[in-house]
Amino acid sequence: xxxxxxxxxxxxxxxxxxxxxxxxxxxxxxxxxxxxxxxxxxxxxxxxxxxxxxxxxxxxxxxxxxxxxxxxxxxxxxxxxxxxxxxxxxxxxxxxxxxxxxxxxxxxxxxxxxxxxxxxxxxxxxxxxxxxxxxxxxxxxxxxxxxxxxxxxxxxxxxxxxxxxxxxxxxxxxxxxxxxxxxxxxxxxxxxxxxxxxxxxxxxxxxxxxxxxxxxxxxxxxxxxxxxxxxxxxxxxxxxxxxxxxxxxxxxxxxxxxxxxxxxxxxxxxxxxxxxxxxxxxxxxxxxxxxxxxxxxxxxxxxxxxxxxxxx
Numbered sequence: 454x455x456x457x458x459x460x461x462x463x464x465x466x467x468x469x470x471x472x473x474x475x476x477x478x479x480x481x482x483x484x485x486x487x488x489x490x491x492x493x494x495x496x497x498x499x500x501x502x503x504x505x506x507x508x509x510x511x512x513x514x515x516x517x518x519x520x521x522x523x524x525x526x527x528x529x530x531x532x533x534x535x536x537x538x539x540x541x542x543x544x545x546x547x548x549x550x551x552x553x554x555x556x557x558x559x560x561x562x563x564x565x566x567x568x569x570x571x572x573x574x575x576x577x578x579x580x581x582x583x584x585x586x587x588x589x590x591x592x593x594x595x596x597x598x599x600x601x602x603x604x605x606x607x608x609x610x611x612x613x614x615x616x617x618x619x620x621x622x623x624x625x626x627x628x629x630x631x632x633x634x635x636x637x638x639x640x641x642x643x644x645x646x647x648x649x650x651x652x653x654x655x656x657x658x659x660x661x662x663x664x665x666x667x668x669x670x671x672x673x674x675x676x677x678x679x680x681x682x683x684x685x686x687x688x689x690x691x692x693x694x695x696x697x698x699x700x701x702x703x704x705x706x707x708x709x710x711x712x713x714x715x716x717x718x719x720x721x722x723x724x725x726x727x728x729x730x731x732x733x734x735x736x737x738x739x740x741x742x743x744x745x746x747x748x749x750x751x752x753x754x755x756x757x758x759x760x761x762x763x764x765x
Contacts, residue, residue, distance in 0.1 A: 485541070486515055486516075486538075486541045486542075486545075487697055489653070489691070489697050489698045490648075490650075490651035490652075490653055490698075491650070491651065492517060492518040492519070492628065492650065492651070493515070493516075493517050493518075493648060493650075493651050493653060494515045494516050494517075494518075494541075494542075494545065495513055495514070495515035495691055495697040495698070496510075496513065496514050496515055496538065496541075496697075497513055497695075497696060497697040498510065498511040498512045498513050498514070498561075498694060499511065500663065500664045500694070500745040500746060505600055505601060505602075508530065508531045508533040508534050508601055508605055509530035509531045509534060509560060509561055509564065509597060509600070509601065510529055510530045510531065510533075510534035510537070510561070510565075511530060511561045511694070512527055512529070512530060512561045512562050512657075512658075512693055512694065513691055513692060513693060513694065513695070513697060514526065514527045514528065514529050514534075514538055514562075514565070515538075515691075516538070516542050516550075517625065517628065517630065517648055517650075518545065518546050518548060518625070519548075519624075519625020519626040519627055519628035519650075520625070520626030520627040520628065521548065521549075521624075521625060521626025521627075522548055522549050522550070522551040522552065522625045522626060523542060523546060523548050523549065523550045523551065523552075523625070524550075524551070524552040524553075524554060524623065524625055524630060525538070525542070525550060525552065525553040525554065525569060525574070526554045526556070526646060526655055527554065527555060527556050527562040527563065527565070527657065528553050528555065528562075528563065528564075528565035528566045528568065528569060529561075529564070529565025529568070530560055530561035530562070530564055530565060531560075531564050531565060531597060531601055531605050531606055531607050532564065532565065532567045532568055532604070532605055532606060532607030532608070533601070533604075533605040533607075534564075534565045534568075535564070535565025535566065535567060535568030535569060535607065536565075536568040538565060538568065539568050539569060539572075549572065550569055550572040550574050551572075551574050551575065551625075552574055552575055552577060552623055552625075552630075553566055553569050553574045553575075553576045553577070554577045554578070554632065554644065554646055554655075555576060555577065555578040555582060555612060555644070556578075556643065556644050556645075556646075556655070556657030556658065556693065557578075557579065557582065557585075557639065557640045557642050557643050557644065557657060557658060558582060558585035558586055558589060558590075558640055558641075558642055559640065559658065559667075559669070560593045560597055562657065562658070562693070563586070563610070564593070564594075564597060564606065564607040564608075564609075565607060566607070566608075566610040567607045567608040567610055568607070570610070575613050575614045576610060576611070576612045576613045576614065577612055577613075577614045577615075577616055577621070577623075577632060577644075578611075578612035578614075578615060578616065578642065578644060579612075579615070579616055579634045579635075579642035579643065579644045580615040580616060580617045580618075580634055580642075581634075581641055581642040582611070582612050582615070582642040582644070583611045583612055583615060585640070585641060585642045586609055586610075586611050587611070590609035590611075591609060593609070594606055594607075594608070594609055616632045616633070616634045616644055617634060618634065620632065620633050621633075627650075628648070628649070628650040629649040629650070630646060630647070630648055630649070631646065631647045631649065632644060632645070632646050633645050633646075633647075635659065635678050635681065636671075636674055636677070636678070637670040637671045637674045638659055638670050638671060638674040638675040638677070638678035639657075639658045639659050639666070639667070639668070639669060639670050639675055639678075640658070640669045640670045641669075641670050643657065643658070643659055643670070643678070644657065645657070645659065645682070645685075647685065647687060652687060652688060652689065653687070653689055653690065653691055653698065654682065654685055654687035654689070654690040654691070654701060655690070655691050656682055656690055656691075656692065656693070657692075657693040658693035658694065659675070659678050659679070659682060659693070660682070660690060660692040660693060660695070660699075660701075660704060660705065660708065661692060661693065661694050661695060661708055662692045662694065662695025662696060662699055662704050662707075662708075663694075663695045663696075663744065663745055664694040664695060664744065664745045664746055665744040665745060665746045665747045665749065665750040665751060665754075666708060666711065666712070666744075666750070666754065667750050667753070667754070668715075668753070668754040668757045668758065669757070671761060672712060672715065672716055672719075672757065672758045672761055672762070673716070673761070675712055676709065676712050676713065676716070679705050679708065679709050679712075682701065682705060683701070683702060683705060685701075687701050688700065688701060688702075689701060690704065692704060707743065710740075711737065711740050711743070711744070714737045714739075714740060715736065715737045715754060715755065715758050716758065716762070718735070718736040718737050719732060719736050719755060719758040719759055719762050720762055720765075722735065722736055722759070723759070723762060723763055729755075729756060729759045732755055732759050733752045733755045733756065736755045736758075737751065737755070738751075
């Protein structure tokens with residue numbers, strides 16, 4: 454783990470969500486894919502820090518199997534993680550993998566895409582994902598390569614089918630999937646998916662459960678996005694981090710509380726003339742015991758909130 458701590462801090466400063474990774478051989482295999490609804494399989498990512506031992510497989514990833522085709526959601530955090538996922542999918546079905554949905558730009562959700570290129574799927578992402586990858590992808594790849602090695606890190610793969618303002622509907626054969634692009638919130642390219650067959654909503658990192666959220670977009674936008682998730686009509690969801698499935702409204706509550714406290718106390722710090730460093734030391738610290746990895750991500754969240762709210 455040569456210079457791992459330095460690499461990890463650099464990744465955090467760049468807005469990468471690297472909060473615990475699954476080893477291609479060890480951790481990923483032990484976690485497995487769970488069938489959370491008929492034809493819907495999810496690997497629950499662990500709440501732990503990244504290391505060279507675990508291949509950046511932290512996110513909840515998986516697949517949806519229709520009568521005619523398979524959709525991957527998300528493809529994993531590295532080439533090694535994506536290869537593990539593809540192997541697990543092939544243990545369950547030989548139906549063609551026609552769609553890979555990438556929920557946003559952060560490496561734990563997108564760097565497994567390379568494992569599926571031989572399947573020649575369409576790669577779907579927010580209409581701003583391509584630009585985000587062009588701006589950040591090479592840097593992310595260099596940092597992942599330093600942490601994981603050339604063979605494991607994976608290529609930067611842009612979407613082949615951007616999802617614009619109009620909702621996109623996919624048919625897997627007897628199963629429809631609806632994709633919606635959201636305004637800037639957790640990131641500037643958050644994509645949300647609904648599986649009509651199971652009723653499961655896939656909000657990706659718009660929903661963190663138990664693990665400290667990571668703000669890389671807009672605080673006010675994220676709170677607005679939570680209202681939109683509630684209005685979706687979905688009852689259950691697959692969060693980007695946390696249990697494989699959750700009750701949507703119940704899971705939104707703690708995240709909304711944290712973001713609201715972050716917003717309110719940052720505004721109070723600004724009104725009192727506190728510096729950013731003073732705000733980091735005081736804002737929303739009462740939330741520490743409610744979130745895994747709080748100290749790894751909260752300071753950056755305050756920094757982002759401070760920069761956003763000082764211009765209100």
